[in-house]
Amino acid sequence: MIAHLTDLQSPEACGRLVVKVGSALLVGKDGKPRRKWLTGLANEIAQARDRGQEVIIVSSGAIALGAAILGLEKGGRGSLADAQASAAVGQIALSSLWAELLGNHELTAAQVLITLEDLEGRRRYLNASATLHRLLETGAVPVVNENDTVATHEIRFGDNDRLAARVAQAAKANAVILLSDIDGLYDKHPSEPGASRIPMVWGVDDEVRAMATGDSDSGIGSGGMRTKVNAVEIAERAGIALVIANGKYDQPIARAIGLHGDDGIGTLFLARRHDTARKAWIGGRLRMKGTLVIDEGAVNALRDGNSLLAKGITRVDGGFVRGDPVRIEGPDGEWLAKGLAEYDAPECAALVGLHTDEQEKVLGYTPRSAVVHRDQLVMLR
Template sequence: MSIDRLPQLTDAAETPRLVIKVGSALLVGKDGEPRRAWLTLLVAEIAAARARGQDVIVVSSGAIALGARKLGLARGGRGSLADAQAAAAVGQIALAGLWAELLAAHGLIAAQVLLTLEDLEDRRRYLNVTATLGTLLAAGAVPVINENDTVATEEIRFGDNDRLAARVGQAAGASAVLLLSDIDGLYDRDPRLEGAVRIPVVRGVTPEIHAMATGGSSSGLGSGGMTSKLQAAEIAGLAGIALAIIDGRPESPIAAALGAERGTLFCPPARSGRKARARKAWLGGKLRMKGSVTVDAGAAAALARGSSLLAAGVKAVEGSFLRGDAIAVLGPDGAVVARGLSEYDAAECAALMGHPSTEHEALLGYAPRSALIHRDQLVML
């Protein structure tokens, strides 16, 4: 099945599993208190989705904002990393309790899941998240997910729940991700400018699409902006998952936006080979690379045809990485063209680069592997 219209997100046949992301500015008012009336209506929509046969996973922001008010922290708890961690520790209890209470009113069980970047970057931990979410959904629970901001640091954190929602969608095998935002979609320029036009459907996030994005969150509460939403759309697309941005501000926002088909839908590209797609989607969605290799035009063209990366086409090696680490592949112009798991560590890559395979055994002192990055461990971007 292919999702190419917003109303399909409420069709259990087309979208059997849906991830809904709720931003801080929607869930928490300017007074630092939860917007209970709005959230009550959203939970009713989630309950309706469950009643028509859809699995629903919620990715909910708001813990830092809620905790900041309770602790009396300035700048909504985002004045420093220490403030954010302290606010999250307090706010997460309030946030989980709020979701549990409102879902229980519909006979639904909330399950809190706190994740860090490493939980989804490490393959084994990623598969554990997949298994846990599958078990919870099979048992009829509604997972409510947030980044574990109490322990996450600047170096090991998503930083926004847009990308987290896309990665959760991958791990859960979702059909679509729905981002409830304080804007009703992607515009061809800053939506505050006269003549700005909303783009209803995007087929492929190109450099031209990225150029339309603005980086900041208009609310001042959230940590993401349109740039993070486009990154989320790319992550989702690699897994064959549709992603939509809608205006979350109205009451019953899902019905309001999808009924009027007002928002932006990012359609995933066609992918083949489900098993390969699952692993490559995880690899393509990784946010941290341990290093990079730069390749010449011939190697870049060979990769585009589905070949493995051979050391002969490598012109430069950067970073400190080991065999099995994820690295970026840069084209001649410095743009990232692929990501893959290296068959060698950085020092070995540096020794082999530019040399044909026939010379590798003499250079290494042992029988070489078939490629620097095998095509089964490589994803084109």
């Protein structure tokens, strides 16, 4: 059980660890890898393996590396075509780099390229999970990145913070370390006088979300504190602890988890829940296909652990089909839950406000027990 940053040193408390490396840490201003720093990080990963821990790396940097090689402006992010071309070149450089650095410690690097759809679809998610588990069983170190060569704006994670949390879910990891350009979560913007780092957070609530901003000091990465807090919410549903730590230092993992004899420097987000594997997958999904707006009575029913019935729905938006994920909103527009719809959107719209005994006449067949069954529903608030 992880309760302190120093627990991430222990193979008993943290047998499987995901480490996310941002673009600004991996690639210098000249577009070339920061080899000295990366060599130190590879050494830390080897030390974790020697302690008996399994490690998965989620590595940014392909677009930045490829853009420098191709001579593209704006770090390869001037257009979708530039980003995809940069990624195609950069992935080769990135995988070769990790293979070399880990190979110096007699560790085998395994490249795993993932798109959003690979982790949003249940079957593909399970396939990705099986691959990660098998690689770890063989002693390899999976190096995961978003497959930016084929991903479009509509099917992208867009940041590797949330990707790292989803990979941790799929791999059943104990913890995630997000190495970034800041020491952790602060009670206000760290540039403001009197800003204080928060060493530990027990679950994400509205107060914590209000502390997060979308700013990043680097100008290279695509994330910010807001995406990191989003990653925390994904991880905690699976009972996974997450650490935000500063990667600008030499031996950043040691600094974060207190290997030099201190208490560690970062923000540790403790998981306040542990959903079933399926509910954790539903709760971690990022793309909703539609929205169901519900009345106050239905809000109370969901909070009591009940399924969502047609009687409590006031509006249906979107073009979803049965089995698609839908957003469930309260009457004030607050996003309350995610769930898998039991009906196509037109059927849902036809059932709005109807009691169960009124639904068969509309549908032409015996209605299902709910529009969203409680076993396929995850509360967010």
